[in-house]
Amino acid sequence: MTLEIILIFSSALLSIGIFGLLTRKNIVITLMSLELIFNSVVLSVVAFNRYSLSSSVFNEITVDNFFGILSGNILGIFIICVAAGETALALAMVLALGKFKSTVELSDLSEMKN
Amino acid sequence: MDNSLLNIFIIFVSLIGIASAIYVVAQTNVFRAAIALALSFMTVAVVFFAINAEFLGSVQILVYIGAVSVLMAFSVLLVKDLQTASSSTMGIKYILSSVTSLLIFIVLVFVIVGTDWKKTHEISDPMINEILFDKYVIDEENRVITTVSSETDLDEVRDGLINDSIIPIGSMLSSKYFISLQIIGLIIVACVIGSIAVTKNTIENEEEGDAEAI
Amino acid sequence: MFEFIYNILDFLFDLVIKDIKFESYILTGLTGIIIAFAVINGVLGGVLALIWGERRLLGRFQQRTGPNRWGPQGILTSTADAVKVMFKEDIVPEEADRYIFNVAPLLLVIPVFIIFSVIPFGISLYAVDINVSALFILAITSISGLSIICAAWASANRIAIFSALRSVAMLISYEIPVGLSLVGILLICESMSVMDIVIYQKIPFILIQPVAAIVFFLGSLAEINRTPFDLTEAESELAAGYQNDYSGMKWGLFYLGEFAAAIAAATVFSTLFLGGPNGPVLPGIFWLTIKVVGVLFFIIWIRASWPRFRIDQVLNLAWKGLFELTLVNIIVTSISVIIWTDADSNRLIFIGLANWIFAFPFVLLIFKMLKTSNYKNENKKSISYPIGSDNPKFIKEKI
Numbered sequence: 001m002t003l004e005i006i007l008i009f010s011s012a013l014l015s016i017g018i019f020g021l022l023t024r025k026n027i028v029i030t031l032m033s034l035e036l037i038f039n040s041v042v043l044s045v046v047a048f049n050r051y052s053l054s055s056s057v058f059n060e061i062t063v064d065n066f067f068g069i070l071s072g073n074i075l076g077i078f079i080i081c082v083a084a085g086e087t088a089l090a091l092a093m094v095l096a097l098g099k100f101k102s103t104v105e106l107s108d109l110s111e112m113k114n
Numbered sequence: 115m116d117n118s119l120l121n122i123f124i125i126f127v128s129l130i131g132i133a134s135a136i137y138v139v140a141q142t143n144v145f146r147a148a149i150a151l152a153l154s155f156m157t158v159a160v161v162f163f164a165i166n167a168e169f170l171g172s173v174q175i176l177v178y179i180g181a182v183s184v185l186m187a188f189s190v191l192l193v194k195d196l197q198t199a200s201s202s203t204m205g206i207k208y209i210l211s212s213v214t215s216l217l218i219f220i221v222l223v224f225v226i227v228g229t230d231w232k233k234t235h236e237i238s239d240p241m242i243n244e245i246l247f248d249k250y251v252i253d254e255e256n257r258v259i260t261t262v263s264s265e266t267d268l269d270e271v272r273d274g275l276i277n278d279s280i281i282p283i284g285s286m287l288s289s290k291y292f293i294s295l296q297i298i299g300l301i302i303v304a305c306v307i308g309s310i311a312v313t314k315n316t317i318e319n320e321e322e323g324d325a326e327a328i
Numbered sequence: 329m330f331e332f333i334y335n336i337l338d339f340l341f342d343l344v345i346k347d348i349k350f351e352s353y354i355l356t357g358l359t360g361i362i363i364a365f366a367v368i369n370g371v372l373g374g375v376l377a378l379i380w381g382e383r384r385l386l387g388r389f390q391q392r393t394g395p396n397r398w399g400p401q402g403i404l405t406s407t408a409d410a411v412k413v414m415f416k417e418d419i420v421p422e423e424a425d426r427y428i429f430n431v432a433p434l435l436l437v438i439p440v441f442i443i444f445s446v447i448p449f450g451i452s453l454y455a456v457d458i459n460v461s462a463l464f465i466l467a468i469t470s471i472s473g474l475s476i477i478c479a480a481w482a483s484a485n486r487i488a489i490f491s492a493l494r495s496v497a498m499l500i501s502y503e504i505p506v507g508l509s510l511v512g513i514l515l516i517c518e519s520m521s522v523m524d525i526v527i528y529q530k531i532p533f534i535l536i537q538p539v540a541a542i543v544f545f546l547g548s549l550a551e552i553n554r555t556p557f558d559l560t561e562a563e564s565e566l567a568a569g570y571q572n573d574y575s576g577m578k579w580g581l582f583y584l585g586e587f588a589a590a591i592a593a594a595t596v597f598s599t600l601f602l603g604g605p606n607g608p609v610l611p612g613i614f615w616l617t618i619k620v621v622g623v624l625f626f627i628i629w630i631r632a633s634w635p636r637f638r639i640d641q642v643l644n645l646a647w648k649g650l651f652e653l654t655l656v657n658i659i660v661t662s663i664s665v666i667i668w669t670d671a672d673s674n675r676l677i678f679i680g681l682a683n684w685i686f687a688f689p690f691v692l693l694i695f696k697m698l699k700t701s702n703y704k705n706e707n708k709k710s711i712s713y714p715i716g717s718d719n720p721k722f723i724k725e726k727i
Contacts, residue, residue, distance in 0.1 A: 003231055004226055005121060005124050005128065008223055011218075011219055011226065012128075012219060013132070013135055015215040015222075016136060016139055019212060020138065020139035022207070022214070023207065023208055023211045028186060029138070029139070032147060035151065035155075035182065036135055039154070039155065042158075047165065050166065050167065052231055062257065063252060063258075063259060069282055070167075070282040070283060070286075073170050073279070074286055074291055077169075080174065080177055081301070081302065082298070084181060085302045086305065087182050088305055088309055089308050091188075094189055095189060095193060095313055096312045096313050096315075
């Protein structure tokens with residue numbers, strides 16, 4: 001039951017993030033929706049690791065694979081690190097863009113069209 | 115039920131998180147959207163603390179609220195054109211994207227409620243359940259793990275892997291996922307160098323008077 | 329402590345009412361409320377004492393009496409201050425963003441009180457024992473950067489925005505040395521939990537890891553915006569920086585948050601480096617209070633004697649000075665942890681000796697390298713010139 005509640009929360013965040021990504025024209029709000037999507041992914045990975053674990057992951061429990069039980073947390077750490085680094089780079093590009101162009105709306109920035 | 119209090123708490127926190135996420139997406143004032151995004155991150159961190167993933171919850175607070183939200187707010191302050199976002203009018207894009215996201219949400223909810231989570235991933239080995247919550251002992255010479263259910267006076271008895279959740283994370287990060295850790299370090303170095311390289315020309319082209327103020 | 333209060337409440341409930349339906353939930357909630365009430369009120373009492381203590385001590389350092397008007401020796405000064413602040417008019421500027429204006433002081437004050445839930449006040453006097461307490465404390469202190477940006481943005485004031493940008497740059501720069509200086513302690517104790525660190529300290533860690541203690545202390549001073557790092561408020565220069573447009577109880581909350589943050593920094597330092605509630609005869613909470621008061625005296629002493637740093641000196645110190653010291657400390661400590669493993673009984677003494685011999689000379693080296701010389705005319709391309717230098721831009725023509 002707890003797993004289902006957390007997964008519904010995560011899918012709600014995912015759909016709101018997709019809506020924001022497709023609709024908004026401002027760059028920073030688009031980046032914020034992308035962060036929401038990353039968050040929902042991390043939440044579902046950790047919830048699955050905590051609440052459903054099958055022993056076919058380990059064929060038998062030995063000392064070597066004993067500590068792999070909480071590997072969902074490790075995947076969450078990697079996702080958070082990569083998402084934060086990518087956000088920093090994207091915002092640096094927004095800063096550089098703001099000096100050269102007069103607008104920062106996404107629909108006015110398409111130069112490769114036609 | 116065993117954890118009905120936990121369920122009520124997670125439902126309450128999820129509602130706050132969903133409300134602030136809708137506020138982020140629908141707001142025209144960009145700064146308020148950044149603050150609402152920080153609130154949404156905080157609710158996700160609270161859910162992490164409730165699932166006994168405390169290390170990941172602390173990392174979420176440290177990285178997302180301490181750094182990413184501050185970065186978003188900084189960029190709103192420094193670039194003049196970003197400060198008011200135009201609200202989108204009722205065009206065809208608005209209707210199509212809202213229908214798409216609603217459909218995704220409904221399909222996912224049906225899948226989640228419809229599957230029987232206990233049957234697909236059953237914890238068929240009762241030893242895993244005991245190791246997660248009861249005390250365990252590792253015998254290094256004979257390479258054997260035993261669970262200790264009664265109170266014996268062993269010095270090395272640990273309280274269950276969920277209570278000391280930092281031990282599996284640390285040992286796996288340094289043995290099995292070590293290469294991934296180093297590659298993450300390289301990715302972050304690349305991001306830092308890239309962001310400095312992108313914004314380098316804009317600083318050199320300014321007058322000296324502008325840079326003196328900051 | 330949780331079970332102790334829970335059992336008392338259970339006993340009292342059984343005397344009065346029998347068999348409510350959700351009894352365990354009600355008792356759990358009540359126990360939590362009582363513990364939180366006790367901890368927060370203790371900290372608030374400490375803040376009142378600190379306000380009086382700081383102004384009195386600053387007066388004595390500057391060879392004058394401090395406030396001595398209200399109450400014997402001026403003890404009721406902080407009460408008078410609080411009453412005055414509560415009755416002032418609450419002004420919100422017209423161009424300000426109203427909701428963010430109200431939220432900014434709360435974002436500064438609330439994380440400070442969360443820190444006190446994790447610190448042990450005695451043998452079994454703690455609120456919560458997480459197994460990653462040290463990282464949790466570090467994470468909670470990083471929320472205060474957001475509140476400074478909120479305050480600056482909501483004031484819609486150019487000076488406030490400049491001071492907030494410098495302050496946030498300082499805050500993010502100093503989080504890294506503060507976090508990395510704890511790695512040496514975590515290597516020795518093999519646990520991230522503050523309870524384990526306190527139990528492990530037969531000898532206080534300030535003698536075993538001097539470099540980490542210096543870096544942590546200076547970094548905490550920067551995190552709480554205190555002299556010599558208080559270039560954001562700069563009370564003699566900028567008139568209040570990002571707090572410029574706040575009045576009444578909202579400014580009172582900023583003031584309270586600053587002093588509570590000072591107490592929190594002193595408590596964390598004395599728990600991690602000075603041994604916390606360890607001590608021979610008295611109960612643990614007395615020893616913790618004595619150590620916190622000692623560290624606070626040291627902080628006020630620094631405020632009374634050192635001048636203020638400039639922003640480029642502050643950032644140089646963070647990135648070129650303290651960061652390298654933490655890396656040196658990690659290298660030396662990890663090598664000594666491998667050599668003297670858990671089997672030795674005098675392990676702490678050997679690790680401490682190795683640290684003093686190999687890591688402490690780097691402190692002297694770096695503080696000698698970072699001394700800024702007098703500004704000469706050679707560096708024509710540097711971006712910021714101080715006022716009154718030899719730069720031809722600032723020399724007026726003599727008529």
